[in-house]
Amino acid sequence: xxxxxxxxxxxxxxxxxxxxxxxxxxxxxxxxxxxxxxxxxxxxxxxxxxxxxxxxxxxxxxxxxxxxxxxxxxxxxxxxxxxxxxxxxxxxxxxxxxxxxxxxxxxxxxxxxxxxxxxxxxxxxxxxxxxxxxxxxxxxxxxxxxxxxxxxxxxxxxxxxxxxxxxxxxxxxxxxxxxxxxxxxxxxxxxxxxxxxxxxxxxxxxxxxxxxxxxxxxxxxxxxxxxxxxxxxxxxxxxxxxxxxxxxxxxxxxxxxxxxxxxxxxxxxxxxxxxxxxxxxxxxxxxxxxxxxxxxxxxxxxxxxxxxxxxxxxxxxxxxxxxxxxxxxxxxxxxxxxxxxxxxxxxxxxxxxxxxxxxxxxxxxxxxxxxxxxxxxxxxxxxxxxxxxxxxxxxxxxxxxxxxxxxxxxxxxxxxxxxxxxxxxxxxxxxxxxxxxxxxxx
Ligand SMILES: Cc1ncc(COP(=O)(O)O)c(C=O)c1O
Numbered sequence: 001x002x003x004x005x006x007x008x009x010x011x012x013x014x015x016x017x018x019x020x021x022x023x024x025x026x027x028x029x030x031x032x033x034x035x036x037x038x039x040x041x042x043x044x045x046x047x048x049x050x051x052x053x054x055x056x057x058x059x060x061x062x063x064x065x066x067x068x069x070x071x072x073x074x075x076x077x078x079x080x081x082x083x084x085x086x087x088x089x090x091x092x093x094x095x096x097x098x099x100x101x102x103x104x105x106x107x108x109x110x111x112x113x114x115x116x117x118x119x120x121x122x123x124x125x126x127x128x129x130x131x132x133x134x135x136x137x138x139x140x141x142x143x144x145x146x147x148x149x150x151x152x153x154x155x156x157x158x159x160x161x162x163x164x165x166x167x168x169x170x171x172x173x174x175x176x177x178x179x180x181x182x183x184x185x186x187x188x189x190x191x192x193x194x195x196x197x198x199x200x201x202x203x204x205x206x207x208x209x210x211x212x213x214x215x216x217x218x219x220x221x222x223x224x225x226x227x228x229x230x231x232x233x234x235x236x237x238x239x240x241x242x243x244x245x246x247x248x249x250x251x252x253x254x255x256x257x258x259x260x261x262x263x264x265x266x267x268x269x270x271x272x273x274x275x276x277x278x279x280x281x282x283x284x285x286x287x288x289x290x291x292x293x294x295x296x297x298x299x300x301x302x303x304x305x306x307x308x309x310x311x312x313x314x315x316x317x318x319x320x321x322x323x324x325x326x327x328x329x330x331x332x333x334x335x336x337x338x339x340x341x342x343x344x345x346x347x348x349x350x351x352x353x354x355x356x357x358x359x360x361x362x363x364x365x366x367x368x369x370x371x372x373x374x375x376x377x378x379x380x381x382x383x384x385x386x387x388x389x390x391x392x393x394x395x396x397x398x399x400x401x402x403x404x405x406x407x408x409x410x411x412x413x414x415x416x417x418x419x420x421x422x423x424x425x426x427x428x429x430x431x432x433x434x435x436x437x438x439x440x441x442x
Contacts, residue, residue, distance in 0.1 A: 011055070011058060014054065014058065015051045015054060015055060018047065018050050018051050018054050019047040019050075019051060021050070022046065022047035022050045022051075023047065026045075026050070027046075031423070031425050031426055031429075033425075033429045033432075034374065034375060034429075035375070036375065037375045037376075037377055038375060038376045038377060038416075038417065038422060038426045038429060038430055039377045039417060039419070039421065040222070040351060040377045040378065040379055040415065040416055040417035040419070041221065041222030041223075041350075041351070041417055041419045041421075042221055042222065042419060042421050043221045043226050044310075044314065044419065044420045044421050045226075045303075045306075045307070048306040049303050049306050049307060052302040052303060052305060052306050053299055053302050053303050055302060056298050056299045056301075056302035057299060059298070061298040062297060062298060062299070063295065063297060063298065064086070064295040064296060064297065064298065064301075065297075065298035065301070066298065067298045067299075067301035067302045067304075067305060068086045068295075068296050068297075068298055068300075068301035069257060070301070070305060071086060071227075071301040071304040071305050071308065072084040072085060072086050072232065072301075074305065074308050075217075075232060075234075075304075075308060076234065078207070078308065078311070079207050079209050079210050079215075079234055080206075080207065080210050081209070081210055081215075081234040081235065081236055082235070082236045082237075082238070082241070083234065083235050083236070083237075083238065083241035084232050084233070084234045085232060085233045085234075085241060085244050085245055085248060086230070086231075086232050086295070086296035086300075086301060086304075087230070087231045087232060087233060087248055087294045087295065087296060088229055088230060088231065088294050088295060088296050088297075088300075089218065089220065089229050089230065089231045089294075090125070090194075090196035090216060090217060090218025090219075090220065090223070090231040091125035091128070091218075091231070092231055092248075092292075092294040093196070093216035093217060093218065093231035093232060093233045094125050094126055094128070094129045094194060094196075094216050095125075095128070095129040095132065095292070095294070096216075096233050096244050096247050096248055096292075096294060097129070097192050097214040097215075097216050097233055097244070098110075098116075098129040098130060098132075098133050098135070098164075098166070098192070099129065099133055099247050099289075100214060100233075100240055100243045100244045100247055101163075101164060101190055101192075101213075101214075102133050102134075102135075103243045103247075103289060105239070105243055105288060105289075106239075106243070110133070110135060110163050110164065110190075112133075112134035112135070113134070113135070113136060113161060114135050114136070114161050114162075114163040114164075115135065115136045115137075115138045115159060115161040115162045115163065115164075115398065116130045116135050116136065116137055116138065116162075116163065116164040116165070116166050117138045117140060117149075117154065117157045117158075117162060117164070117165045117166070117189075117400070118130065118137050118138070118139065118140070118149070118165070118166045118167065118168075119139065119140055119141070119142050119148070119149040119167070119168065119170075119406070120139035120140070120141070120142070120385050120386050120387055120399075120403050120406045121142040121147060121170070121381065121382070121383075121384065121385060121386075121405075121406045121409045121410075122168055122170070122382060122383060122386055123168060123194075123196070123197075123382045123383065124382070124383050124386060124389065124391070124392070126166060126168050126194050127386050127392060127395075130166065131392075131395050131396075135163075135164075136161070136396050136397060136398060137395070137397045137398075138157045138159070138162070138397070138398045138399075138400055139386075139387070139397060139398070139399050139400060139403060139406075140153050140154065140156075140157050140400045140401070141153055141400075141401055141402065141403050141404060141405050141406050142170075142405050142406050142409060143340075143405060144337055144355055144405045144408050144409065144413075145337055145338070145339060145340035145355075146170075146173055146339070146340055146341060146342075147170040147171060147173065147339075147353055147381060147409060147413070148167070148168075148169065148170050148173055148174075148175045148176075149167055149168075149175060150405070151175070151176045151179040151180060151183070153400060153401050154179070154180075154183045155183070156400045156401050157398075157400035157401075158187055159398075162187060162189060163189060163190060164189055164190045164191075164192060165180060165183065165184055165189050165190075165191055165192070166192040166194065167180055167191070167192070167193060167194065168193075168194035168196070168197065169193065169194070169195055169197055169198035169201060169208050170197060170381075170382075171197050171349065171350040171351045171353055171381075171415060172197050172198045172200075172201050172224075172318070172347045172348050172349045172350035172351070173198070173201070173339065173341050173345065173347045173349070174198060174201050174202065174203035174208050174341070174342065174344075174345040174346075174347060175193075175203075176203070176342050176344070177193075177203045177204070177206075177208075177211040178203075178204065178344070180211070181211055190212075190213045190214070191211060191212040191213050192212050192213065192214045192215070192216070193208065193209055193211055193212035193214075193215040193216070194215075194216050195208045195209035195215045195216060195217050195234075196216060196217060196218035196223065196231070197218075197223065197350040198224075198347070198348065198350070199217055199223065199224040199225065199311065199348070200224050200311055200312075200314065200315035200318070200348030201315075201345070201346065201347045201348045202345070202346045203342070203344055203345050203346075204344045205346075209234055210234075212235075213235065213237065213240060214233060214234070214235050214240060214244070215233070215234045215235070216231065216232070216233055216234075217231055217232040217233075217234070218230070218231045219231060219232075219300075219304060219307075222350075222419070223350070224311060224314055224315065224318070224348060224350070225304065225307035225308055225310070225311055225314065226303065226304075226307055227296065227300040227301065227303045227304040227307070228300055228303065229300065230296050230300050230301075230304065231296075233248075242255060243289065246287075246288055246289040246291055247289050247290075247291045247292065247294075248291065248292065248293075248294045248295060249291060249293065249295065250287070250291045250292070250293055251287045251288065251289040251290050251291025251292075252284065252285065252286060252287050252288075252289075252291070253283065253286045253287065253288040253289075254269070254283045254284045254286065256269070256283075256284075266283070268283070269282060269283045269284060270282055270283075272286050274286060313420070314348075314420045315348035317419075317420035318348045318349050318350075318418045318419065318420060319346075319347070319348060319349065321349075321352075321417075321418040321419075321420075321422050321427060322339075322347075322349040322352055322418045324424075324427050324431075325352045325416075325418070325427065325430070325431070326338060326339070326352070328431045328434070329352075329354070329431075329434060332434070332438055332442075334357070334442075335356065335357055335359070335360035335361070335362070335438075335441075335442060336354050336355065336356060336357065336360070337354065337355035337356075337357060337412075338354065339352065339353050339354075349418045350418070351379070351415040351416065351417060351418055351419075352415060352416050352417070352418050353381060353413055353414070353415040354367075354413065354414055354415065354416070355408065355409065355412040355413045356412045356414075357412075358412070360441075361441045361442065362441045364411070364412050364413070364414055366441075367414070367437065368380075368414055370433070370437045371414075371416065371433060371437070374433045374436075376416060376429075376430050376433050377416070377417065378414045378415065378416055379414065379415050380413065380414050380415075381409050381413040381414070381415060384406075384409055384410030384411075384413075385403055385406045385407055385409070385410040387399075387403070388410060416430065
Protein backbone atom coordinates (compact mmCIF):
# COMPACT_ATOMS: atom_id res chain seq x y z
CA UNK A 1 0.00 0.00 0.00
CA UNK A 2 1.35 3.45 -0.90
CA UNK A 3 1.85 6.11 1.77
CA UNK A 4 -1.02 8.13 0.26
CA UNK A 5 -3.37 5.16 0.46
CA UNK A 6 -2.33 4.47 4.09
CA UNK A 7 -2.89 8.11 5.02
CA UNK A 8 -6.36 8.04 3.47
CA UNK A 9 -7.24 4.79 5.24
CA UNK A 10 -5.99 6.09 8.59
CA UNK A 11 -7.94 9.30 8.17
CA UNK A 12 -11.11 7.33 7.41
CA UNK A 13 -10.62 5.28 10.58
CA UNK A 14 -9.97 8.37 12.70
CA UNK A 15 -13.06 10.15 11.37
CA UNK A 16 -15.22 7.06 11.95
CA UNK A 17 -13.98 7.02 15.56
CA UNK A 18 -14.79 10.73 15.87
CA UNK A 19 -18.36 9.92 14.76
CA UNK A 20 -18.53 7.21 17.43
CA UNK A 21 -17.10 9.64 20.00
CA UNK A 22 -19.72 12.25 19.08
CA UNK A 23 -22.56 9.79 19.58
CA UNK A 24 -21.25 8.76 22.98
CA UNK A 25 -19.95 12.03 24.38
CA UNK A 26 -21.92 14.83 22.71
CA UNK A 27 -25.33 13.63 21.61
CA UNK A 28 -28.18 15.31 23.46
CA UNK A 29 -28.86 14.25 27.01
CA UNK A 30 -32.59 13.75 27.76
CA UNK A 31 -34.47 16.88 28.84
CA UNK A 32 -35.62 16.82 32.46
CA UNK A 33 -38.21 19.59 33.05
CA UNK A 34 -37.21 21.83 35.94
CA UNK A 35 -33.71 20.35 36.13
CA UNK A 36 -32.25 20.82 32.65
CA UNK A 37 -31.62 24.38 31.50
CA UNK A 38 -33.53 25.72 28.51
CA UNK A 39 -30.74 27.84 27.08
CA UNK A 40 -31.43 30.92 24.98
CA UNK A 41 -28.92 29.79 22.37
CA UNK A 42 -25.99 27.50 21.75
CA UNK A 43 -24.17 25.25 19.33
CA UNK A 44 -26.33 22.80 17.39
CA UNK A 45 -24.17 20.26 15.61
CA UNK A 46 -23.60 16.59 14.98
CA UNK A 47 -20.68 14.38 14.01
CA UNK A 48 -20.27 16.24 10.69
CA UNK A 49 -18.88 19.36 12.44
CA UNK A 50 -16.58 17.32 14.70
CA UNK A 51 -15.29 15.28 11.77
CA UNK A 52 -14.78 18.35 9.60
CA UNK A 53 -12.79 20.07 12.39
CA UNK A 54 -10.64 16.97 12.99
CA UNK A 55 -10.08 16.60 9.25
CA UNK A 56 -8.79 20.21 9.19
CA UNK A 57 -6.54 19.53 12.17
CA UNK A 58 -5.08 16.46 10.46
CA UNK A 59 -4.28 18.65 7.43
CA UNK A 60 -2.81 21.15 9.93
CA UNK A 61 -3.19 24.20 7.72
CA UNK A 62 -4.19 26.17 10.85
CA UNK A 63 -4.35 29.72 9.43
CA UNK A 64 -6.76 31.19 6.85
CA UNK A 65 -6.77 28.48 4.19
CA UNK A 66 -8.68 26.44 1.62
CA UNK A 67 -11.65 25.76 3.90
CA UNK A 68 -12.12 29.47 4.61
CA UNK A 69 -12.19 30.01 0.84
CA UNK A 70 -14.84 27.27 0.43
CA UNK A 71 -16.90 28.57 3.33
CA UNK A 72 -16.88 32.17 2.09
CA UNK A 73 -17.75 31.06 -1.47
CA UNK A 74 -20.74 29.04 -0.18
CA UNK A 75 -21.90 31.91 2.02
CA UNK A 76 -21.60 34.37 -0.89
CA UNK A 77 -23.69 32.03 -3.03
CA UNK A 78 -26.33 31.66 -0.30
CA UNK A 79 -26.60 35.44 0.08
CA UNK A 80 -26.34 36.19 -3.65
CA UNK A 81 -23.32 38.42 -2.97
CA UNK A 82 -20.23 38.76 -5.14
CA UNK A 83 -17.77 38.68 -2.22
CA UNK A 84 -17.65 37.37 1.33
CA UNK A 85 -14.56 37.76 3.50
CA UNK A 86 -14.23 35.57 6.59
CA UNK A 87 -13.03 37.20 9.83
CA UNK A 88 -12.60 36.10 13.43
CA UNK A 89 -15.82 37.60 14.86
CA UNK A 90 -18.87 39.71 14.13
CA UNK A 91 -17.24 42.56 16.06
CA UNK A 92 -14.19 42.32 13.78
CA UNK A 93 -16.54 42.29 10.79
CA UNK A 94 -18.04 45.59 11.97
CA UNK A 95 -14.57 47.03 12.55
CA UNK A 96 -13.42 45.97 9.07
CA UNK A 97 -16.58 47.35 7.44
CA UNK A 98 -16.34 50.83 8.99
CA UNK A 99 -12.55 51.01 8.56
CA UNK A 100 -12.99 50.11 4.87
CA UNK A 101 -15.09 53.23 4.36
CA UNK A 102 -12.22 55.34 5.78
CA UNK A 103 -9.78 54.04 3.15
CA UNK A 104 -7.71 56.57 1.21
CA UNK A 105 -8.23 54.31 -1.80
CA UNK A 106 -11.84 55.48 -2.04
CA UNK A 107 -12.67 58.57 -4.08
CA UNK A 108 -14.50 60.12 -1.18
CA UNK A 109 -13.54 58.32 2.06
CA UNK A 110 -15.14 59.04 5.41
CA UNK A 111 -13.28 61.72 7.35
CA UNK A 112 -12.96 62.10 11.14
CA UNK A 113 -16.06 63.82 12.46
CA UNK A 114 -18.31 62.42 9.74
CA UNK A 115 -21.58 61.08 11.09
CA UNK A 116 -23.02 57.57 11.15
CA UNK A 117 -26.73 57.08 11.79
CA UNK A 118 -27.41 54.07 14.01
CA UNK A 119 -29.80 53.01 16.80
CA UNK A 120 -28.96 53.48 20.48
CA UNK A 121 -30.64 50.16 21.36
CA UNK A 122 -27.89 47.96 20.02
CA UNK A 123 -24.97 45.62 20.53
CA UNK A 124 -21.89 47.59 21.68
CA UNK A 125 -19.59 46.54 18.86
CA UNK A 126 -21.89 48.18 16.34
CA UNK A 127 -21.03 51.52 17.95
CA UNK A 128 -17.41 50.75 18.91
CA UNK A 129 -15.97 50.82 15.35
CA UNK A 130 -17.72 54.14 14.66
CA UNK A 131 -15.89 55.67 17.63
CA UNK A 132 -12.63 53.79 16.90
CA UNK A 133 -12.62 55.31 13.40
CA UNK A 134 -13.02 58.86 14.67
CA UNK A 135 -16.60 59.05 13.39
CA UNK A 136 -19.61 60.37 15.28
CA UNK A 137 -22.61 58.13 15.99
CA UNK A 138 -25.96 59.84 15.59
CA UNK A 139 -28.44 57.89 17.65
CA UNK A 140 -31.98 57.27 16.50
CA UNK A 141 -34.72 55.84 18.70
CA UNK A 142 -36.02 52.31 18.15
CA UNK A 143 -39.53 50.87 18.10
CA UNK A 144 -40.65 48.76 21.02
CA UNK A 145 -41.80 45.45 19.55
CA UNK A 146 -39.50 45.43 16.52
CA UNK A 147 -36.53 46.69 18.61
CA UNK A 148 -35.07 48.01 15.35
CA UNK A 149 -34.18 51.56 14.38
CA UNK A 150 -37.37 53.59 13.83
CA UNK A 151 -37.12 54.35 10.11
CA UNK A 152 -39.76 57.08 10.41
CA UNK A 153 -37.18 59.13 12.34
CA UNK A 154 -34.30 58.86 9.87
CA UNK A 155 -34.81 62.26 8.24
CA UNK A 156 -34.51 63.98 11.63
CA UNK A 157 -31.01 62.50 12.03
CA UNK A 158 -29.46 63.93 8.85
CA UNK A 159 -26.87 66.71 8.88
CA UNK A 160 -24.33 67.87 6.32
CA UNK A 161 -21.78 65.50 7.91
CA UNK A 162 -23.95 62.38 7.53
CA UNK A 163 -22.18 59.73 5.43
CA UNK A 164 -23.37 56.31 6.59
CA UNK A 165 -26.43 54.52 7.91
CA UNK A 166 -25.37 51.48 9.94
CA UNK A 167 -28.34 49.28 10.83
CA UNK A 168 -28.38 46.11 12.91
CA UNK A 169 -31.27 43.70 12.25
CA UNK A 170 -31.84 43.30 15.96
CA UNK A 171 -32.38 39.70 17.10
CA UNK A 172 -33.08 38.52 13.56
CA UNK A 173 -35.89 40.98 12.82
CA UNK A 174 -35.27 42.63 9.41
CA UNK A 175 -35.12 46.42 9.34
CA UNK A 176 -37.36 48.00 6.63
CA UNK A 177 -34.58 47.98 4.03
CA UNK A 178 -36.76 49.52 1.32
CA UNK A 179 -37.00 52.69 3.43
CA UNK A 180 -33.33 52.54 4.44
CA UNK A 181 -32.00 52.12 0.89
CA UNK A 182 -34.16 54.88 -0.58
CA UNK A 183 -33.23 57.21 2.34
CA UNK A 184 -29.55 56.40 1.70
CA UNK A 185 -29.94 57.06 -2.04
CA UNK A 186 -31.60 60.44 -1.36
CA UNK A 187 -28.78 61.56 0.93
CA UNK A 188 -25.93 59.77 -0.85
CA UNK A 189 -25.03 57.60 2.15
CA UNK A 190 -23.27 54.29 2.48
CA UNK A 191 -25.47 51.52 3.91
CA UNK A 192 -23.86 49.04 6.29
CA UNK A 193 -26.02 46.17 7.51
CA UNK A 194 -25.11 44.46 10.77
CA UNK A 195 -26.56 41.05 9.96
CA UNK A 196 -24.86 39.35 12.91
CA UNK A 197 -28.25 38.33 14.36
CA UNK A 198 -30.09 37.77 11.08
CA UNK A 199 -28.46 35.21 8.80
CA UNK A 200 -31.41 33.40 7.19
CA UNK A 201 -33.86 36.30 7.59
CA UNK A 202 -35.25 37.96 4.47
CA UNK A 203 -36.90 41.28 3.64
CA UNK A 204 -39.14 41.37 0.58
CA UNK A 205 -37.71 38.00 -0.43
CA UNK A 206 -34.11 39.27 -0.35
CA UNK A 207 -31.69 37.91 2.26
CA UNK A 208 -30.70 40.32 5.02
CA UNK A 209 -27.07 41.16 4.33
CA UNK A 210 -27.66 41.58 0.59
CA UNK A 211 -28.87 45.20 0.74
CA UNK A 212 -25.91 47.13 2.08
CA UNK A 213 -22.73 48.40 0.48
CA UNK A 214 -21.21 46.22 3.18
CA UNK A 215 -22.81 43.70 5.51
CA UNK A 216 -21.48 41.85 8.53
CA UNK A 217 -22.13 38.45 10.10
CA UNK A 218 -21.30 36.66 13.35
CA UNK A 219 -20.82 32.94 13.88
CA UNK A 220 -20.60 33.04 17.68
CA UNK A 221 -22.37 29.95 19.12
CA UNK A 222 -25.66 31.70 19.89
CA UNK A 223 -25.99 32.83 16.26
CA UNK A 224 -27.71 31.10 13.35
CA UNK A 225 -24.65 29.06 12.45
CA UNK A 226 -21.41 28.77 14.37
CA UNK A 227 -17.68 28.48 13.85
CA UNK A 228 -17.00 29.04 17.58
CA UNK A 229 -15.68 32.56 17.20
CA UNK A 230 -16.08 33.88 13.67
CA UNK A 231 -17.66 36.37 11.34
CA UNK A 232 -17.75 37.66 7.79
CA UNK A 233 -17.99 40.83 5.70
CA UNK A 234 -20.06 40.75 2.52
CA UNK A 235 -20.23 43.14 -0.41
CA UNK A 236 -20.98 43.30 -4.12
CA UNK A 237 -18.16 45.81 -4.70
CA UNK A 238 -14.81 44.39 -5.82
CA UNK A 239 -13.12 47.57 -4.61
CA UNK A 240 -14.63 47.50 -1.11
CA UNK A 241 -13.84 43.78 -0.87
CA UNK A 242 -10.22 44.38 -1.82
CA UNK A 243 -9.86 47.14 0.79
CA UNK A 244 -11.62 45.05 3.47
CA UNK A 245 -9.29 42.14 2.65
CA UNK A 246 -6.24 44.36 3.14
CA UNK A 247 -7.58 45.74 6.45
CA UNK A 248 -8.21 42.20 7.69
CA UNK A 249 -4.70 41.08 6.65
CA UNK A 250 -2.31 43.55 8.33
CA UNK A 251 -3.13 46.25 5.76
CA UNK A 252 -1.27 44.51 2.97
CA UNK A 253 -2.33 44.92 -0.60
CA UNK A 254 -1.56 41.42 -1.92
CA UNK A 255 -4.69 39.49 -2.87
CA UNK A 256 -3.09 36.18 -3.84
CA UNK A 257 -4.75 33.44 -1.84
CA UNK A 258 -3.39 30.51 0.14
CA UNK A 259 -2.51 28.57 -2.99
CA UNK A 260 0.05 31.20 -3.94
CA UNK A 261 3.42 29.86 -4.90
CA UNK A 262 6.57 31.86 -4.19
CA UNK A 263 5.73 34.04 -7.19
CA UNK A 264 2.12 34.56 -6.09
CA UNK A 265 -0.94 34.03 -8.25
CA UNK A 266 -0.28 37.32 -9.98
CA UNK A 267 3.17 35.99 -10.95
CA UNK A 268 4.72 39.34 -10.13
CA UNK A 269 5.07 39.13 -6.37
CA UNK A 270 8.64 40.41 -6.30
CA UNK A 271 8.17 42.82 -9.19
CA UNK A 272 5.74 45.14 -7.46
CA UNK A 273 6.43 48.82 -7.79
CA UNK A 274 6.11 51.05 -4.75
CA UNK A 275 5.64 54.71 -5.68
CA UNK A 276 8.87 56.62 -4.96
CA UNK A 277 11.09 53.51 -4.77
CA UNK A 278 13.13 52.89 -7.86
CA UNK A 279 13.25 49.15 -7.56
CA UNK A 280 10.63 46.42 -7.36
CA UNK A 281 9.36 45.26 -3.97
CA UNK A 282 7.62 42.19 -2.48
CA UNK A 283 3.84 42.64 -2.92
CA UNK A 284 3.30 40.49 0.19
CA UNK A 285 4.93 43.33 2.15
CA UNK A 286 3.27 46.20 0.35
CA UNK A 287 0.87 47.95 2.74
CA UNK A 288 -1.92 50.16 1.42
CA UNK A 289 -4.05 50.27 4.59
CA UNK A 290 -3.53 50.62 8.34
CA UNK A 291 -4.75 47.15 9.11
CA UNK A 292 -5.17 44.43 11.70
CA UNK A 293 -4.94 40.65 11.71
CA UNK A 294 -8.56 39.49 11.98
CA UNK A 295 -8.51 36.29 9.98
CA UNK A 296 -10.56 33.15 10.57
CA UNK A 297 -8.60 29.89 10.89
CA UNK A 298 -9.08 26.90 8.61
CA UNK A 299 -10.38 24.86 11.56
CA UNK A 300 -13.12 27.40 12.27
CA UNK A 301 -14.08 27.46 8.59
CA UNK A 302 -14.17 23.65 8.58
CA UNK A 303 -16.90 23.82 11.23
CA UNK A 304 -18.75 26.50 9.27
CA UNK A 305 -19.11 24.41 6.10
CA UNK A 306 -21.45 21.72 7.53
CA UNK A 307 -23.15 24.41 9.66
CA UNK A 308 -24.05 26.42 6.55
CA UNK A 309 -25.55 23.32 4.95
CA UNK A 310 -27.87 23.11 7.98
CA UNK A 311 -28.89 26.80 7.85
CA UNK A 312 -32.27 26.31 6.06
CA UNK A 313 -33.30 23.71 8.64
CA UNK A 314 -32.03 25.89 11.51
CA UNK A 315 -33.94 28.90 10.17
CA UNK A 316 -37.11 26.83 9.80
CA UNK A 317 -36.87 25.63 13.43
CA UNK A 318 -36.26 29.15 14.74
CA UNK A 319 -39.41 30.32 12.94
CA UNK A 320 -41.42 27.36 14.25
CA UNK A 321 -40.26 27.93 17.83
CA UNK A 322 -41.04 31.63 17.59
CA UNK A 323 -44.54 30.92 16.31
CA UNK A 324 -45.32 28.42 19.08
CA UNK A 325 -44.20 30.92 21.74
CA UNK A 326 -46.06 33.77 20.05
CA UNK A 327 -49.35 31.87 19.74
CA UNK A 328 -49.35 31.03 23.43
CA UNK A 329 -47.90 34.21 24.93
CA UNK A 330 -50.43 36.31 22.99
CA UNK A 331 -52.80 35.59 25.87
CA UNK A 332 -50.65 37.91 28.03
CA UNK A 333 -50.57 40.92 25.70
CA UNK A 334 -52.19 43.07 28.34
CA UNK A 335 -49.05 42.83 30.44
CA UNK A 336 -46.38 41.97 27.86
CA UNK A 337 -45.38 43.70 24.62
CA UNK A 338 -44.86 40.88 22.11
CA UNK A 339 -42.51 41.09 19.12
CA UNK A 340 -43.72 42.74 15.92
CA UNK A 341 -42.28 42.82 12.40
CA UNK A 342 -42.82 44.30 8.97
CA UNK A 343 -45.29 42.47 6.66
CA UNK A 344 -42.41 42.27 4.15
CA UNK A 345 -40.12 40.58 6.68
CA UNK A 346 -39.58 36.86 7.10
CA UNK A 347 -37.44 36.75 10.25
CA UNK A 348 -35.32 33.75 11.23
CA UNK A 349 -35.68 34.82 14.84
CA UNK A 350 -32.52 34.97 16.92
CA UNK A 351 -34.67 35.10 20.06
CA UNK A 352 -38.11 35.93 21.42
CA UNK A 353 -38.16 39.41 22.98
CA UNK A 354 -40.66 40.51 25.56
CA UNK A 355 -41.12 43.92 27.15
CA UNK A 356 -43.01 44.13 30.43
CA UNK A 357 -45.65 46.88 30.19
CA UNK A 358 -45.43 49.75 32.68
CA UNK A 359 -49.03 48.91 33.70
CA UNK A 360 -48.22 45.26 34.53
CA UNK A 361 -48.54 44.24 38.19
CA UNK A 362 -45.02 42.75 38.08
CA UNK A 363 -41.64 44.06 36.96
CA UNK A 364 -39.11 42.73 34.45
CA UNK A 365 -37.00 41.77 37.45
CA UNK A 366 -39.89 39.63 38.83
CA UNK A 367 -40.33 37.85 35.50
CA UNK A 368 -36.62 37.44 34.91
CA UNK A 369 -35.99 36.00 38.37
CA UNK A 370 -38.86 33.54 38.02
CA UNK A 371 -37.75 32.33 34.59
CA UNK A 372 -34.16 31.88 35.72
CA UNK A 373 -35.17 30.12 38.95
CA UNK A 374 -37.12 27.73 36.76
CA UNK A 375 -34.13 27.09 34.47
CA UNK A 376 -35.31 29.17 31.54
CA UNK A 377 -32.30 31.16 30.40
CA UNK A 378 -32.84 34.86 29.68
CA UNK A 379 -30.88 37.87 28.46
CA UNK A 380 -31.61 41.58 28.54
CA UNK A 381 -31.58 43.27 25.15
CA UNK A 382 -27.85 43.82 24.69
CA UNK A 383 -26.76 47.29 25.82
CA UNK A 384 -30.37 48.53 26.25
CA UNK A 385 -29.43 52.16 25.64
CA UNK A 386 -25.74 52.23 24.72
CA UNK A 387 -25.34 55.71 26.22
CA UNK A 388 -26.12 54.26 29.66
CA UNK A 389 -23.12 51.92 29.46
CA UNK A 390 -20.07 53.25 31.35
CA UNK A 391 -17.71 52.70 28.41
CA UNK A 392 -19.89 54.79 26.12
CA UNK A 393 -21.16 57.57 28.36
CA UNK A 394 -18.50 60.06 27.32
CA UNK A 395 -18.26 59.34 23.60
CA UNK A 396 -18.80 62.17 21.14
CA UNK A 397 -22.29 61.64 19.71
CA UNK A 398 -25.49 63.29 18.63
CA UNK A 399 -29.04 62.28 19.52
CA UNK A 400 -31.50 62.76 16.68
CA UNK A 401 -34.71 62.64 18.71
CA UNK A 402 -35.34 61.73 22.37
CA UNK A 403 -34.57 58.07 23.01
CA UNK A 404 -37.94 57.35 24.60
CA UNK A 405 -38.51 53.82 23.31
CA UNK A 406 -34.82 52.96 23.74
CA UNK A 407 -35.12 53.75 27.44
CA UNK A 408 -38.17 51.50 27.63
CA UNK A 409 -36.03 48.72 26.12
CA UNK A 410 -33.35 49.43 28.72
CA UNK A 411 -35.86 49.15 31.55
CA UNK A 412 -38.37 46.54 30.45
CA UNK A 413 -37.09 44.13 27.75
CA UNK A 414 -35.69 40.62 28.02
CA UNK A 415 -35.41 37.73 25.62
CA UNK A 416 -35.64 33.96 25.70
CA UNK A 417 -34.48 31.45 23.13
CA UNK A 418 -35.87 30.29 19.80
CA UNK A 419 -32.73 28.40 18.75
CA UNK A 420 -32.94 24.94 17.16
CA UNK A 421 -31.73 23.27 20.38
CA UNK A 422 -35.21 24.01 21.78
CA UNK A 423 -37.53 21.15 20.89
CA UNK A 424 -41.25 20.67 21.53
CA UNK A 425 -40.72 19.31 25.05
CA UNK A 426 -38.66 22.36 25.98
CA UNK A 427 -41.20 24.73 24.37
CA UNK A 428 -44.04 23.10 26.35
CA UNK A 429 -42.00 23.50 29.50
CA UNK A 430 -41.21 27.19 28.86
CA UNK A 431 -44.88 27.92 28.22
CA UNK A 432 -45.86 26.11 31.42
CA UNK A 433 -43.38 28.25 33.38
CA UNK A 434 -44.98 31.40 31.91
CA UNK A 435 -48.44 30.11 32.78
CA UNK A 436 -47.39 29.42 36.38
CA UNK A 437 -45.79 32.84 36.71
CA UNK A 438 -48.82 34.64 35.29
CA UNK A 439 -51.17 32.69 37.59
CA UNK A 440 -49.46 34.44 40.54
CA UNK A 441 -50.15 37.91 39.17
CA UNK A 442 -53.19 38.04 36.88
C1 LIG B 1 -26.06 42.87 16.40
C2 LIG B 1 -24.71 42.33 16.78
N1 LIG B 1 -23.62 42.84 16.21
C3 LIG B 1 -22.40 42.37 16.50
C4 LIG B 1 -22.21 41.33 17.37
C5 LIG B 1 -20.83 40.85 17.68
O1 LIG B 1 -20.56 39.55 17.19
P1 LIG B 1 -19.38 38.68 17.83
O2 LIG B 1 -19.85 38.21 19.16
O3 LIG B 1 -19.15 37.57 16.87
O4 LIG B 1 -18.20 39.57 17.96
C6 LIG B 1 -23.31 40.76 18.00
C7 LIG B 1 -23.11 39.66 18.96
O5 LIG B 1 -23.95 38.93 19.37
C8 LIG B 1 -24.61 41.25 17.68
O6 LIG B 1 -25.70 40.75 18.26
